[in-house]
Amino acid sequence: MNTPYRDSDRHPDAHSVVLNPSTLEALCNRISQQVAHRLSQETPFLTRKQLSERLQIGERTVSSYVARGRLPKPIRLGRTVRWDWNEVKSFLRTTQTKRVRKHRNNHPNY
Numbered sequence: 001m002n003t004p005y006r007d008s009d010r011h012p013d014a015h016s017v018v019l020n021p022s023t024l025e026a027l028c029n030r031i032s033q034q035v036a037h038r039l040s041q042e043t044p045f046l047t048r049k050q051l052s053e054r055l056q057i058g059e060r061t062v063s064s065y066v067a068r069g070r071l072p073k074p075i076r077l078g079r080t081v082r083w084d085w086n087e088v089k090s091f092l093r094t095t096q097t098k099r100v101r102k103h104r105n106n107h108p109n110y
Contacts, residue, residue, distance in 0.1 A: 045075070045082040054085070070095070 019027070052059045065071040072091045074081045 044085045046085050046088075047082060048074075051083050051085075051088065 046054065048059050048062050052062050055062070057065075062071060066073055072083065072087055074083050
């Protein structure tokens with residue numbers, strides 16, 4: 001196996017590896033490229049489960065928030081239900097801005 005370090009690079013008291021700056025930079029660039037590639041492959045349409053995972057809320061909470069207008073309604077294609085992630089982000093930004101304005105208008109200390 002071809003590794004970016006030599007055995008002499010290992011610190012004698014640890015299981016870690018000491019990388020020189022150029023190797024570390026190359027490793028960071030590779031990780032950044034992999035993350036960017038993965039993000040570009042993501043579909044913007046999410047299932048209820050995927051949306052709940054991204055928002056870190058339960059699936060039933062997603063349904064509740066949609067019913068109360070705290071999340072946008074999903075796109076329905078037959079029996080398939082999906083949320084457009086870009087629309088959800090935009091909706092949340094707009095909703096958050098309205099809440100901040102309302103809060104500030106009710107409290108003169110802002």
